[in-house]
Amino acid sequence: MNSIKRALGIVWFLLGPFSIWYLIKTAAHEIAAKPVVDTKIQWGIFIVVFVPISIGLMIFGYYAMKGEYDHLPENSDEIQ
Amino acid sequence: MFRFLNYLTSMNTPVQQQGIWKVIAASSVGTLIEWYDFYIFGSLATVIADQFFPKGNPTAALLATLATFAAGFIVRPFGALVFGRLGDLIGRKYTFLLTLVLMGGSTFAIGLVPGYQTIGFAAPLIVLLLRLLQGLALGGEYGGAATYVAEHSPVNRRGYFTSWIQTTATLGLLLSLGVILLTRHSLDADLQKSIAKFNDWGWRIPFWVSIVLVGVSIYIRLKMQESPLFTKLKLECKTSKNPLKESFGNKANLKMVLLALFGATMGQGVVWYTGQFYAQSFIENVCKIDFEQSRTILIWAIVAATPLFIVFGGWSDRIGRKWIMLSGMLLAISSYHFIFKQLMNISDVKGKTEIVEQRKMLSREVMPVPDRPGEFAHIAISEVHYTDGAVFKEVVTDTVKEDQSKTTKTIYKDKRLGSGDYWTAVWWLFVLVGYVTMVYGPIAAFLVELFPTRIRYTSMSLPYHIGNGVFGGLTPFVATLLTTIYVNDKLSGLWYSIVIAGACFIIGAVYVSNKIDPNVND
Numbered sequence: 001m002n003s004i005k006r007a008l009g010i011v012w013f014l015l016g017p018f019s020i021w022y023l024i025k026t027a028a029h030e031i032a033a034k035p036v037v038d039t040k041i042q043w044g045i046f047i048v049v050f051v052p053i054s055i056g057l058m059i060f061g062y063y064a065m066k067g068e069y070d071h072l073p074e075n076s077d078e079i080q
Numbered sequence: 081m082f083r084f085l086n087y088l089t090s091m092n093t094p095v096q097q098q099g100i101w102k103v104i105a106a107s108s109v110g111t112l113i114e115w116y117d118f119y120i121f122g123s124l125a126t127v128i129a130d131q132f133f134p135k136g137n138p139t140a141a142l143l144a145t146l147a148t149f150a151a152g153f154i155v156r157p158f159g160a161l162v163f164g165r166l167g168d169l170i171g172r173k174y175t176f177l178l179t180l181v182l183m184g185g186s187t188f189a190i191g192l193v194p195g196y197q198t199i200g201f202a203a204p205l206i207v208l209l210l211r212l213l214q215g216l217a218l219g220g221e222y223g224g225a226a227t228y229v230a231e232h233s234p235v236n237r238r239g240y241f242t243s244w245i246q247t248t249a250t251l252g253l254l255l256s257l258g259v260i261l262l263t264r265h266s267l268d269a270d271l272q273k274s275i276a277k278f279n280d281w282g283w284r285i286p287f288w289v290s291i292v293l294v295g296v297s298i299y300i301r302l303k304m305q306e307s308p309l310f311t312k313l314k315l316e317c318k319t320s321k322n323p324l325k326e327s328f329g330n331k332a333n334l335k336m337v338l339l340a341l342f343g344a345t346m347g348q349g350v351v352w353y354t355g356q357f358y359a360q361s362f363i364e365n366v367c368k369i370d371f372e373q374s375r376t377i378l379i380w381a382i383v384a385a386t387p388l389f390i391v392f393g394g395w396s397d398r399i400g401r402k403w404i405m406l407s408g409m410l411l412a413i414s415s416y417h418f419i420f421k422q423l424m425n426i427s428d429v430k431g432k433t434e435i436v437e438q439r440k441m442l443s444r445e446v447m448p449v450p451d452r453p454g455e456f457a458h459i460a461i462s463e464v465h466y467t468d469g470a471v472f473k474e475v476v477t478d479t480v481k482e483d484q485s486k487t488t489k490t491i492y493k494d495k496r497l498g499s500g501d502y503w504t505a506v507w508w509l510f511v512l513v514g515y516v517t518m519v520y521g522p523i524a525a526f527l528v529e530l531f532p533t534r535i536r537y538t539s540m541s542l543p544y545h546i547g548n549g550v551f552g553g554l555t556p557f558v559a560t561l562l563t564t565i566y567v568n569d570k571l572s573g574l575w576y577s578i579v580i581a582g583a584c585f586i587i588g589a590v591y592v593s594n595k596i597d598p599n600v601n602d
Binding site: 072073 | 154332334335336338342557561565586587590593595
């Protein structure tokens with residue numbers, strides 16, 4: 001199970017930059033198709049919100065790859 | 081000190097078992113009101129668009145409102161950080177009292193803001209500001225209430241007792257829909273006049289109602305005591321000095337925050353909003369079911385499904401939280417297309433038999449087509465009755481061009497379903513809300529158990545509000561956007577929820593533990 005966790009970590013790590021690229025590409029396409037303020041605002045909001053989340057997904061993937069999730073803490077002392 | 085120790089010692093006695101219901105009631109009522117406050121804005125999005133955003137382009141107005149709506153959700157994670165930190169520093173009780181005051185004040189104030197016609201662009205700006213305050217307050221409320229109840233609960237019933245808090249989001253939505261419908265009907269003896277008055281000024285009443293509800297809730301909460309676990313930490317001087325740094329600057333805790341977000345709350349958020357908000361929006365805007373039926377269908381579904389929050393919360397105490405939540409996600413992603421297709425089918429005119437003698441012409445008019453000189457549109461609106469009891473409005477538009485060639489377009493709107501189809505729709509929404517109860521019922525206990533007491537409020541609030549607020553809150557917005565990009569597929573909006581919940585299911589299944597933490601006191 002731990003090897004699956006680590007292998008999938010690569011997927012989550014790569015999914016982060018992929019989702020940022022896909023988001024920006026779609027935003028550029030949609031803004032070019034409808035260059036009005038509303039379109040720019042809504043896609044601007046999406047980018048501002050989802051880029052940090054994608055970075056979080058990369059960190060999650062990195063931790064998974066490194067085996068940080070092989071064992072989950074069972075009490076608070078392990079989180080100190 | 082001795083009084084406090086006696087209080088702690090008595091936590092496991094039957095008297096305290098009875099006392100927990102007071103804790104649950106006081107926490108739940110306040111949280112329910114906060115959700116009510118937050119949802120009346122969303123439920124009245126189209127009416128508010130007319131009042132506060134420049135007229136002329138209804139789509140722009142609606143998008144502006146939805147953007148405001150989204151802004152309300154986007155600031156929720158910031159509220160989680162601000163109030164979560166406060167809750168871990170000064171205590172749960174005063175923090176979620178503060179969020180209640182902020183929410184109630186903002187909601188009441190929205191009901192007082194003059195419209196765009198009166199004060200121009202100041203109107204949408206003030207509304208946006210107040211909406212942001214609402215989002216900030218909500219971001220601080222839920223984590224406090226869930227933590228507060230969990231820290232009072234006995235170990236073996238944590239899922240059951242916190243599931244009462246979990247009912248509040250759905251009941252807040254129910255209350256908002258109920259107050260709106262009641263107000264819409266009560267402003268005049270003539271229903272059409274009543275609706276006109278509601279759209280003109282009556283929409284403000286549900287916002288004003290909030291101040292009364294919040295007043296009652298503040299009174300109740302003032303009588304509550306601080307969480308025993310937090311008080312114990314405070315007396316031992318073991319509270320966190322910097323909850324934000326400890327929550328997100330410490331790798332051991334950050335990895336649990338990320339796991340909570342990507343393995344639980346992200347999927348929970350989209351299932352929650354798809355099953356309730358998007359489903360209601362879908363039957364109103366895609367299926368074209370009339371305003372009232374599209375709301376009463378959801379109301380019945382919520383009333384029938386709400387007890388399931390308690391069922392799944394209680395069940396999670398016996399078999400663990402993980403697989404109940406993940407089963408809800410799996411069922412949702414594998415059946416969304418089928419269920420939404422059924423909703424389209426029951427509102428489709430195909431397969432229905434018209435009672436021709438009952439057809440009634442409502443209006444007929446001729447008007448020039450905007451931006452197309454020389455072209456005229458002949459619009460005939462009729463009320464059409466069907467043998468299954470359904471009544472649809474049929475709009476036939478004949479467009480006559482300069483060369484006298486003619487094109488005809490027929491659409492149906494304001495559909496009132498017959499009794500059989502109505503209850504079928506209620507059933508499908510009940511199933512959707514049932515999925516919501518599976519993913520949402522156990523999640524408060526799940527989150528509470530992931531984090532230690534001294535940084536619990538901060539640590540659990542952020543992943544909850546990113547998952548529920550950002551991923552979930554943007555569901556109707558992104559889904560509507562997808563349907564405008566892929567115009568030939570009316571179900572394309574579901575792909576957002578399916579992809580997000582699918583990823584969350586895989587992460588949850590592989591990484592999340594099903595163990596119940598026996599000791600949240602640490």
